[in-house]
Amino acid sequence: MEFKNLSLKEIIAWIKAKKFSQKEVWDYFQERIKKLDPTLDAFNLVNSNFVEKDINSTLAGVPIWVKDVFCEKWVTTTASSRMLENFVPPYSATVIDRLNKAGMSSAGKLNLDEFAMGWSGENSALRITKNPWDITRIPGGSSSWSASSVASGMIPAALGTDTGWSIRQPASMCGIVGFKPTYGLNSRWWVMAMASSLDTPGTFTKTVEDAGLLFGIMSGFDPLDSTSEKVDTKIDPSIWNKTDLKWVKIWVPKEYFIDGIEAWVKSEIEKSISKLKELWAEIIDISLPHTEYWLAVYYIVMPAEVSTNLSRYDGVRYGYANDEWLGINELLKKNRAEWFWKEAQRRIMLGSFVLSSGFYDAYYKKASLVRELIKKDFEEAYKKVDVIITPTAPSVAWKIWEKVDDPLKMYLSDIFTVNGSLAQLPWLSIPVWFAKSEDSEQVELPVGLQILGPKFWEQKVFEVWHVLEQSLKDYIWSKKPKIWN
Numbered sequence: 001m002e003f004k005n006l007s008l009k010e011i012i013a014w015i016k017a018k019k020f021s022q023k024e025v026w027d028y029f030q031e032r033i034k035k036l037d038p039t040l041d042a043f044n045l046v047n048s049n050f051v052e053k054d055i056n057s058t059l060a061g062v063p064i065w066v067k068d069v070f071c072e073k074w075v076t077t078t079a080s081s082r083m084l085e086n087f088v089p090p091y092s093a094t095v096i097d098r099l100n101k102a103g104m105s106s107a108g109k110l111n112l113d114e115f116a117m118g119w120s121g122e123n124s125a126l127r128i129t130k131n132p133w134d135i136t137r138i139p140g141g142s143s144s145w146s147a148s149s150v151a152s153g154m155i156p157a158a159l160g161t162d163t164g165w166s167i168r169q170p171a172s173m174c175g176i177v178g179f180k181p182t183y184g185l186n187s188r189w190w191v192m193a194m195a196s197s198l199d200t201p202g203t204f205t206k207t208v209e210d211a212g213l214l215f216g217i218m219s220g221f222d223p224l225d226s227t228s229e230k231v232d233t234k235i236d237p238s239i240w241n242k243t244d245l246k247w248v249k250i251w252v253p254k255e256y257f258i259d260g261i262e263a264w265v266k267s268e269i270e271k272s273i274s275k276l277k278e279l280w281a282e283i284i285d286i287s288l289p290h291t292e293y294w295l296a297v298y299y300i301v302m303p304a305e306v307s308t309n310l311s312r313y314d315g316v317r318y319g320y321a322n323d324e325w326l327g328i329n330e331l332l333k334k335n336r337a338e339w340f341w342k343e344a345q346r347r348i349m350l351g352s353f354v355l356s357s358g359f360y361d362a363y364y365k366k367a368s369l370v371r372e373l374i375k376k377d378f379e380e381a382y383k384k385v386d387v388i389i390t391p392t393a394p395s396v397a398w399k400i401w402e403k404v405d406d407p408l409k410m411y412l413s414d415i416f417t418v419n420g421s422l423a424q425l426p427w428l429s430i431p432v433w434f435a436k437s438e439d440s441e442q443v444e445l446p447v448g449l450q451i452l453g454p455k456f457w458e459q460k461v462f463e464v465w466h467v468l469e470q471s472l473k474d475y476i477w478s479k480k481p482k483i484w485n
């Protein structure tokens with residue numbers, strides 16, 4: 001059986017029906033990794049020890065891989081940083097514990113941009129992963145390899161984290177489903193921190209229903225995470241039977257049709273709007289007044305939190321240290337200069353600057369106040385509509401190294417995703433279309449569309465995008481990357 005063609009839900013059903021054993025599924029994916037990983041280079045660690053799980057558990061032993069920031073007890077967890085190359089955590093993340101209890105076979109660690117900071121995967125200190133649709137292109141970032149490995153059928157599902165776009169954008173660039181829930185619903189306990197008020201664990205899957213399945217297991221109050229929310233996260237299973245969008249009001253913010261957006265992304269939105277109308281959704285034009293401040297606010301709040309979170313990696317408390325004793329100040333300086341990649345260093349400097357006395361009021365405090373206005377924009381919007389849709393990224397996957405010398409260009413590509421992160425809302429990106437690259441190779445590249453719901457309204461987000469996904473299913477599933485076979 002070619003398990004690469006099946007969703008998580010389908011594989012679990014086959015195992016439970018005893019048509020295939022857990023070991024056959026495990027071996028299939030191990031073989032596929034052996035075949036494709038030399039080309040895609042996605043894994044930091046592959047666990048090759050098979051352990052049988054309870055067949056009656058929710059996940060029935062299906063293998064799932066995780067971004068290398070989710071700590072697992074006694075399993076090396078590196079954040080793809082030289083600083084933590086040999087770090088072995090003494091605890092497991094709450095979400096990992098919950099998945100293990102539900103019968104996941106924990107199968108290994110996936111490469112990322114160092115400490116989840118990046119757009120393309122080029123910031124990993126360990127390896128450069130490729131996009132399965134075109135191996136000369138980036139798979140997106142920072143959870144790039146979670147996306148690349150699901151999109152290439154090397155694994156059925158993966159975990160990632162999203163701070164500003166790191167689940168939705170790689171999912172969009174690799175043509176799969178990326179889901180980031182409301183902040184505080186998936187615990188951050190023992191998930192390595194990038195920016196604590198934004199970081200949200202989430203998933204990469206082939207279908208929206210699979211995303212719902214994993215969310216049901218991972219989410220819920222965790223007393224170990226002080227920002228964990230006490231809300232009911234159960235999803236009503238009847239939503240998976242819906243076939244139309246009658247009574248759903250969808251807003252398409254006009255600010256999203258900015259100049260820098262690529263033509264195919266624009267036409268993707270237009271086509272999808274027609275599709276949503278066919279499904280009876282009501283489409284309304286809206287405006288979010290503080291749109292122009294999203295990026296500026298994100299790139300002040302995020303580095304401020306990064307600089308605080310990364311201060312513990314100095315080679316003394318955590319992380320790699322030089323052997324030579326240079327006196328404490330010189331030693332710390334040398335450790336951090338040598339073992340952090342340049343993007344981490346850039347953000348530590350930016351963050352320390354906006355938090356420093358004298359500049360705190362002018363930058364960090366002001367940005368935090370504007371963040372509240374951005375949240376209010378959304379609260380107002382959701383008084384009138386159910387969900388908002390936007391493109392996931394302003395472009396399709398670009399060539400490896402194409403933008404690496406221009407950090408500002410990279411920063412701009414977060415334009416459509418950081419707002420929902422600042423407002424801590426649930427987002428889901430699904431592939432809706434394939435565009436041909438503009439060069440002579442004319443490769444087909446996936447384009448994603450995202451849906452944004454009010455806080456704690458994951459159910460609505462799943463419901464609406466499941467209906468759209470089903471209506472596009474034949475087209476989307478007929479497309480496969482060249483390396484698929």
Ligand code: GLN
Nearest residue numbers: 116117118163164165166
């Ligand atoms: N591209 C964004 C950044 O580099 C997103 C990172 C993330 O979501 N982890 O900050």
